[in-house]
Amino acid sequence: MKDTQISIKDDFWNEYTELVRTTVIPYQWEALNDRIQDAEPSYSIRNFRIAAGLEKGEFGGWIFQDSDLYKWLEAVAYSLERQPDPELEKIADEAIELIGQAQHENGYLNTYFTIQEPGKEWSNLYEAHELYCAGHLFEAAVAYYRATGKRKLLDISCRFADLIASLFGKEPGQMQAYCGHPEVELALVKLYQVTGEERYLNLSLYFIDERGSKPNYFLEEWERRGRTTIWAQGEPNLEVYQSHIPVREQPVAVGHAVRAVYLYTAMADLARLTGDVKLREACERLWANTTGKQMYITGGIGATHLGEAFTFDHDLPNDIVYAETCASIGLIFWARRMLQLEAKSEYADVMERALYNNVLGSMAKDGKHFFYVNPLEVWPEASAMSPDKFHVKPVRQKWFGCSCCPPNVARLLGSLDDYIYDVSEDGSTVRVHLFIGSEVAFETGGRKIVMN
Numbered sequence: 001m002k003d004t005q006i007s008i009k010d011d012f013w014n015e016y017t018e019l020v021r022t023t024v025i026p027y028q029w030e031a032l033n034d035r036i037q038d039a040e041p042s043y044s045i046r047n048f049r050i051a052a053g054l055e056k057g058e059f060g061g062w063i064f065q066d067s068d069l070y071k072w073l074e075a076v077a078y079s080l081e082r083q084p085d086p087e088l089e090k091i092a093d094e095a096i097e098l099i100g101q102a103q104h105e106n107g108y109l110n111t112y113f114t115i116q117e118p119g120k121e122w123s124n125l126y127e128a129h130e131l132y133c134a135g136h137l138f139e140a141a142v143a144y145y146r147a148t149g150k151r152k153l154l155d156i157s158c159r160f161a162d163l164i165a166s167l168f169g170k171e172p173g174q175m176q177a178y179c180g181h182p183e184v185e186l187a188l189v190k191l192y193q194v195t196g197e198e199r200y201l202n203l204s205l206y207f208i209d210e211r212g213s214k215p216n217y218f219l220e221e222w223e224r225r226g227r228t229t230i231w232a233q234g235e236p237n238l239e240v241y242q243s244h245i246p247v248r249e250q251p252v253a254v255g256h257a258v259r260a261v262y263l264y265t266a267m268a269d270l271a272r273l274t275g276d277v278k279l280r281e282a283c284e285r286l287w288a289n290t291t292g293k294q295m296y297i298t299g300g301i302g303a304t305h306l307g308e309a310f311t312f313d314h315d316l317p318n319d320i321v322y323a324e325t326c327a328s329i330g331l332i333f334w335a336r337r338m339l340q341l342e343a344k345s346e347y348a349d350v351m352e353r354a355l356y357n358n359v360l361g362s363m364a365k366d367g368k369h370f371f372y373v374n375p376l377e378v379w380p381e382a383s384a385m386s387p388d389k390f391h392v393k394p395v396r397q398k399w400f401g402c403s404c405c406p407p408n409v410a411r412l413l414g415s416l417d418d419y420i421y422d423v424s425e426d427g428s429t430v431r432v433h434l435f436i437g438s439e440v441a442f443e444t445g446g447r448k449i450v451m452n
């Protein structure tokens with residue numbers, strides 16, 4: 001319900017939220033600025049400076065590098081909400097100014113295409129992550145607005161979302177398409193919730209409805225590009241991108257695990273908000289398959305590094321596992337939405353399992369070293385010598401060229417209070433999902449109730 005206030009009061013968890021505030025967030029800011037010695041460079045801030053016209057140079061890092069800054073800003077927002085910090089807020093405001101300077105007149109915002117391939121925007125939705133990055137921008141904007149009341153990043157987001165809404169859809173001249181990496185769908189739901197603009201909810205639903213329809217957009221696009229790709233080989237692999245059949249018909253979890261759970265998170269949101277029974281049934285079916293047949297005892301998902309993907313039922317090798325940190329974080333996002341659909345304890349149990357066993361273990365207690373792959377069995381010599389196991393690192397790393405996981409850990413731990421309780425709209429029912437020492441305050445029947 002609205003106006004519910006939750007605060008964590010727990011020695012174990014407060015140590016982590018303090019670690020995020022005092023160490024993880026400042027450390028990651030240094031990483032985004034390429035100031036960590038002997039770590040792989042991020043290029044993230046530099047890319048924005050070049051796109052904004054403040055520096056000259058080539059785009060650096062992965063095509064989705066913008067999302068690292070957005071995820072960091074989201075983590076900052078949660079931290080500011082918990083504890084005001086004018087100095088940190090000033091750094092964040094300056095980063096937001098920079099983002100605004102990199103935005104095009106028409107609302108478009110993506111440093112890769114601005115710097116490296118101007119004019120080729122939206123030509124490779126299969127691989128180029130433009131809508132994915134937009135999604136992380138929207139999530140950061142919603143969190144920052146809620147934490148500070150400042151609209152700048154939200155306004156940047158709405159301008160971009162409005163451009164996207166004008167380009168994608170079923171009207172003549174629009175692209176009937178969706179992103180290779182789901183994320184914008186769940187972010188548009190958040191943007192709808194904070195702005196009340198139904199067009200954002202409808203756009204999210206449009207992307208969900210369009211995914212996997214025939215003729216397949218990714219195949220058409222690939223032909224149109226002269227069969228060129230950025231890094232994938234050959235014809236688009238539709239299963240890896242959960243676009244082989246419409247989402248409501250998908251029988252089992254397939255493909256890239258992070259993409260899958262981000263997609264299912266949005267599906268669960270939309271099933272709740274629209275009352276779509278088929279979408280809800282698909283969520284329940286995919287949940288049963290994922291958690292009953294394709295999940296490790298740690299709450300890790302994604303058994304193979306090839307495509308960072310699910311394989312098949314009960315194939316859960318310990319030593320060549322992938323179990324990316326982001327995949328377990330996405331599983332927690334999805335479980336949280338399933339709890340909002342139906343208060344079933346198994347959803348909370350999976351959330352707890354993934355949180356304690358996979359996500360927490362991925363970060364060292366110093367807040368500066370991380371696992372990307374979370375193995376259940378490590379043979380350091382094999383990690384160094386066997387191509388099957390190069391991806392399984394025996395020790396946590398300082399940073400990664402593809403550093404999706406560390407800022408994802410920061411934003412999840414920073415917003416953990418949102419995962420503990422559900423209080424019904426009239427305040428008559430309180431459900432506890434995570435047994436974390438905490439306090440919840442809300443009003444019911446004109447009386448203020450505090451539980452701890």
Ligand SMILES: [Zn+2]
Nearest residue numbers: 324326404405
């Ligand atoms: Zn990751």
